Amino acid sequence: MAEIRMEGLVKTYPGGTERATDDVSLDVADGEFVVLLGPSGCGKTTLLRMLAGLEFPDAGKITIGGEDVTYRAPQDRNLSMVFQSYAVFPHRTVRANIGFGLAMRKVPAAQIAQKVAWAAELLQLTPYLDRYPAKLSGGQRQRVAVARAIVMDADVLLMDEPLSNLDALLRLSFRAELKKIVQDLGTTTVYVTHDQGEALSLGDRVAVMRTGRIVQLGDPLEVYDRPADTFVGGFLGSPPMNFLPATVHDGQLSVAGHARPAPAHLQGHSGDLVVGVRAEHIGISGINDTDGTNGIEARVDVVEPTGSAVLLTTSVGAGPGPAVLKVSAPPTFRARPGDTVRLDLAPDALRYYDAETQLALEP
Amino acid sequence: MPGPTAGRATGSAPSRIPSVVWLVGPSVLLMALLFGWPMIAGIVQAFAGPEGFTLAHVERMVADPYFWPSVRNTLLLIVVLIPLQFALALAMALLLRTNPRFGGLYFYVWAIPLAVSDLAAGLVWLAVLTDRGYLNSVLAGLGLTPVPWLAFDNPVSLFVAVLVAELWRATALVLVIVVAGLQGIPKDYEEAAAVFGAGPWQRLRHVLLPLLRPSLQVALILRTILAFQTFAVAQALTGQNFPLLVGETYRWYTILQNENVAAALALVVLLLSMLTSVIYLRTLRQAQT
Ligand SMILES: Nc1ncnc2c1ncn2[C@@H]1O[C@H](COP(=O)(O)OP(=O)(O)O)[C@@H](O)[C@H]1O
Ligand SMILES: [Mg+2]
Numbered sequence: 001m002a003e004i005r006m007e008g009l010v011k012t013y014p015g016g017t018e019r020a021t022d023d024v025s026l027d028v029a030d031g032e033f034v035v036l037l038g039p040s041g042c043g044k045t046t047l048l049r050m051l052a053g054l055e056f057p058d059a060g061k062i063t064i065g066g067e068d069v070t071y072r073a074p075q076d077r078n079l080s081m082v083f084q085s086y087a088v089f090p091h092r093t094v095r096a097n098i099g100f101g102l103a104m105r106k107v108p109a110a111q112i113a114q115k116v117a118w119a120a121e122l123l124q125l126t127p128y129l130d131r132y133p134a135k136l137s138g139g140q141r142q143r144v145a146v147a148r149a150i151v152m153d154a155d156v157l158l159m160d161e162p163l164s165n166l167d168a169l170l171r172l173s174f175r176a177e178l179k180k181i182v183q184d185l186g187t188t189t190v191y192v193t194h195d196q197g198e199a200l201s202l203g204d205r206v207a208v209m210r211t212g213r214i215v216q217l218g219d220p221l222e223v224y225d226r227p228a229d230t231f232v233g234g235f236l237g238s239p240p241m242n243f244l245p246a247t248v249h250d251g252q253l254s255v256a257g258h259a260r261p262a263p264a265h266l267q268g269h270s271g272d273l274v275v276g277v278r279a280e281h282i283g284i285s286g287i288n289d290t291d292g293t294n295g296i297e298a299r300v301d302v303v304e305p306t307g308s309a310v311l312l313t314t315s316v317g318a319g320p321g322p323a324v325l326k327v328s329a330p331p332t333f334r335a336r337p338g339d340t341v342r343l344d345l346a347p348d349a350l351r352y353y354d355a356e357t358q359l360a361l362e363p
Numbered sequence: 364m365p366g367p368t369a370g371r372a373t374g375s376a377p378s379r380i381p382s383v384v385w386l387v388g389p390s391v392l393l394m395a396l397l398f399g400w401p402m403i404a405g406i407v408q409a410f411a412g413p414e415g416f417t418l419a420h421v422e423r424m425v426a427d428p429y430f431w432p433s434v435r436n437t438l439l440l441i442v443v444l445i446p447l448q449f450a451l452a453l454a455m456a457l458l459l460r461t462n463p464r465f466g467g468l469y470f471y472v473w474a475i476p477l478a479v480s481d482l483a484a485g486l487v488w489l490a491v492l493t494d495r496g497y498l499n500s501v502l503a504g505l506g507l508t509p510v511p512w513l514a515f516d517n518p519v520s521l522f523v524a525v526l527v528a529e530l531w532r533a534t535a536l537v538l539v540i541v542v543a544g545l546q547g548i549p550k551d552y553e554e555a556a557a558v559f560g561a562g563p564w565q566r567l568r569h570v571l572l573p574l575l576r577p578s579l580q581v582a583l584i585l586r587t588i589l590a591f592q593t594f595a596v597a598q599a600l601t602g603q604n605f606p607l608l609v610g611e612t613y614r615w616y617t618i619l620q621n622e623n624v625a626a627a628l629a630l631v632v633l634l635l636s637m638l639t640s641v642i643y644l645r646t647l648r649q650a651q652t
Contacts, residue, residue: 054554074557087555091573101559104569152559 002065002155002188004028004051009060011046020046022212024060033182033189035220037199038209039235044192045084047209048158051190053077065155075104080152082159086145088133094120095129098147119147122181139170146178150185157182157189163198175201196236200224208232225278226351230358233276233351239311239326242282245355246275255345256316256323258296265363266352273361276351279311279328283344286335295342298325300335307331314341402633408626420623424631427624429614433606434631439522440607441590444529448586449579451530452537457567460545470542477535485599488528489513492600515604525605528596533589537582544578545571580647587643588636608632 009024021043028034036044049055051062053074062070069077080101088097096103098119099112107115120126123143133141142162149157162178163171179202182189193199199206200220208216208223216228227233233241246255248269253262255275262269287297298314301324305311310329315322327343335341352361410416424430455473459466476484491497492512499509512520548571556570572579594609603614609632616625 052554052558054557073562074554075560075562077558078560079558081555081558083551083555085549085551087549087551089552089555089570091576100556100561100569104556104560104565148559158558 003030003032004156004188004190005061005063006047006051007061009047009050009057009062011043011050011055011057013046019043019212021050021057024209024212024214026207026214026217028188028190031186031188033191033202033204035199035203035206036190036192036209037196037203037206037235038194040194042209043212044194044209045160046212048081048160048190048192051156052079052081052158077156078154079156079158080149080154081157082145082149082162084160084162084164086141086165088141088144088148090133093130093132094125094136094144097133097144098125098129098151100148101152115151116147119151122150123147123177139166139174142166142174146181150181150187154187157185157187159189159191161193162191164193164195171198178202197238200236208235210235226360226362227276228360230274230276230353233353237278239279239328241276241278241351242325243353244275244277244316244323244325245272246352247272255350256296258345260347263347263350263352263363266361269361272355274353274355274358275345276353277325277345277349279326280309281346281349282325282327283346284312284327284329284333285342285344287340287342295344298327298341298343300337300339300341303335303337305331310335312341314343316343405626405629408623409630410627411623420621420627423621424615424624424627427611429603429606429611433608433611436522436605437591437593437608437635440525440529440593441587444526444533444590445583445586447526447530448534448537449583451534452541452582455534455538456541456545457571459542470538473538474535476532477539479532480595481532482595482599484528484532485596488524488531488596489599492524513600513604518605521601521605524600525593525597528600529590529593532596533586536589537586540578540582540585541575544575547578548574576647580643583647584640584643587639591632591636591639608635 004027006024006026009021010019011021012019024043024047026034036047038044046055050057051064053069053072053076056071060070061068064077064079089100092100095116098116102112102115116129117126120129123146125140125143125147128136128140133144136144142165146162149159163174166174175198191202193202200223203220205217206220206223207214208228210231216223216232218226223232224236227236227241230241230243234243244255246253248254248262248266248271250270251262251267252259253266253275254260266273283295285295296316298316300312300314302313303310304313309331310333312327312329312333312335314325314327316325317323325343327341329335353359354361409420410418412419455469459470463469479487489496493499494509494511494513496512498512502509510520511517512524514520552570552574553566556566561569592609593607594613597605597607598610598613603610608628612625612628612632615621615628
């Protein structure tokens with residue numbers, strides 16, 4: 001067990017023009033589960049590989065448990081890792097795969113056997129211990145990779161998109177198992193994914209990355225609820241956050257042709273901005289259901305029942321470029337394309353972003 | 364039984380000849396003509412006398428004073444040469460795998476001997492090692508006494524000369540096979556091994572070599588069979604001073620003009636090659652399971 005400190009990590013691959021990671025600093029506390037989340041190519045794997053020692057940074061420093069390991073070889077770092085490709089050795093049985101790290105560290109055979117049996121039991125691999133990986137399904141190979149990583153008693157556990165090669169159902173069920181296993185182990189964990197659902201459900205904290213930088217770091221609900229910029233809001237959530245152009249003038253906020261008093265921290269503001277709102281925070285009612293005029297009229301374009309909700313794609317305001325809003329309505333809500341509905345944007349559900357920088361305008 | 368070719372109806376009764384015959388037939392025919400028939404002819408020749416079957420040729424072959432030395436030399440060469448070649452080729456291939464600068468260039472330079480005919484290679488080494496060759500010129504230039512490397516009464520230096528020349532000439536084949544094999548092994552496995560605590564030697568022993576086994580197996584069989592056939596290099600360097608089995612076959616056929624004994628010798632080479640191949644396949648397969 002150990003804490004990780006990354007300071008100003010810069011890495012440009014030979015022949016590359018862009019920095020794969022650009023001055024990344026991140027502290028992971030002892031026993032913490034941090035998720036690196038970001039779109040493909042944003043530098044998550046590079047960061048993880050530098051932690052593992054498979055890649056050395058051009059600048060910056062990595063300490064694990066207080067020791068500077070920036071340029072230390074992988075085998076001297078006492079970590080374990082689940083690779084995206086699993087990298088389960090095809091020439092070794094499941095048993096020998098799981099015990100590989102322990103055997104390399106010259107652990108006595110009896111102890112290895114005991115640990116392998118424990119991990120195999122935990123990951124339901126006991127019937128397959130004497131098989132070769134070629135005779136396993138993808139999900140089983142995945143489990144072998146995880147079992148191989150957790151028997152190690154390593155200081156740090158690294159995982160690179162470990163669930164990305166599983167089918168949707170398996171991914172969901174294994175996600176919960178993984179969470180429980182890692183919680184019980186209590187190992188400091190860095191987990192890489194491009195799947196925002198995984199990030200939110202697994203992490204103690206989530207670091208959202210974009211083009212080699214960490215753009216927001218926080219606990220999952222905070223990152224989801226208060227995205228630091230429009231990129232994070234647009235990347236997290238399914239559907240992602242809605243963004244609408246808006247203006248502030250004389251203390252009045254006008255969104256989609258609907259004016260209301262601007263919130264306190266925007267009173268001094270004047271000009272264009274962007275309003276963000278989550279689909280499930282938008283109230284919706286039929287046009288004739290309420291007498292109030294306290295809502296925005298919108299036209300329904302697409303209706304997608306998802307079972308637990310009805311996802312509506314609506315357009316607000318006429319004119320050349322109507323704003324599109326995704327609205328998550330209760331599953332009982334009935335609407336047909338072409339209907340007009342009334343949307344209610346509750347003031348405390350709205351987030352405000354600078355129109356130029358796309359950064360949050362926080363109170 | 365409707366096979367995959369059943370749809371290709373010709374109007375007449377459907378052909379009863381399965382497609383496998385068409386696929387394998389030509390190569391079987393070619394093998395029979397070019398390998399099977401000469402082999403049978405050779406076997407017949409080795410045992411054919413005026414009154415039918417005879418062991419006279421075999422007896423004559425064994426009685427020849429050069430026979431046992433040539434068997435011993437051939438085996439000795441293989442036992443020393445092959446491990447050296449594999450160690451060298453593996454080291455070179457692993458160096459190339461680290462992606463050094465100009466790695467592609469090194470590979471081509473190292474592979475050049477593959478394109479040099481073995482007689483030419485033998486003549487090149489003769490020019491180096493002969494009494495007034497390059498090596499002795501250099502020695503003389505340094506003020507040292509020249510050494511008669513290829514003298515008939517110096518069997519150790521004869522052996523070393525053939526060994527070095529063969530090492531230079533034929534290691535490239537192993538290198539090419541090993542490099543190709545290594546390219547088929549994703550870096551992930553080594554990286555995973557490193558993360559799980561394996562140092563460079565452990566990675567080689569526990570990950571790379573086992574994954575390379577099929578390539579090594581091919582290279583080993585190929586190289587051993589070819590080493591049994593070592594001829595031109597030794598012939599150019601040593602004449603008859605360092606007799607090898609194929610050299611003896613050649614001598615019986617051309618100089619002594621005895622086709623029957625030559626055929627018997629060729630048969631010995633064939634049997635030895637087959638025996639070692641079978642042993643390799645057996646032992647390497649057993650190790651796998
Ligand atoms: N071995 C490499 N050589 C050159 N460029 C690379 C290499 N690996 C990754 N990159 C580049 O570095 C950037 C970050 O890649 P990566 O860390 O793999 O992203 P992610 O894991 O977030 O998808 C990408 O632009 C990618 O093209
Ligand atoms: Mg990646």
